[in-house]
Amino acid sequence: MSNITVYTTEPCSFCARVKGLLKARGVQFVEVNLSKDPEGRAELAKRTGMMSFPQVLVGGELLGGFAEVQAAAESGRLDELPIGGRPAA
Secondary structure, eight states: OOOEEEEEOSSOHHHHHHHHHHHHTTOOOEEEEOTTOHHHHHHHHHHHSOOSSOEEEETTEEEESHHHHHHHHHHTHHHHSOOTTOOOO
């Protein structure tokens, strides 16, 4: 089971982009679409302090949105995280 969760909404181009980035790297993740779940959105905002989407959590810790995931991918940090069933490098 994956320990990365991608919280999304619709429509959301950044949500689609972050999912594509993760899939292209072979990263397994669980998607939680909160487009029709205002209570879930409120709980996520309370938990992370963020109101925007996507929100990517690794092992329950906030990695960030699309920009943060893209930066982690470009710097190599994404490959070092214990995600998608892969051990940390």
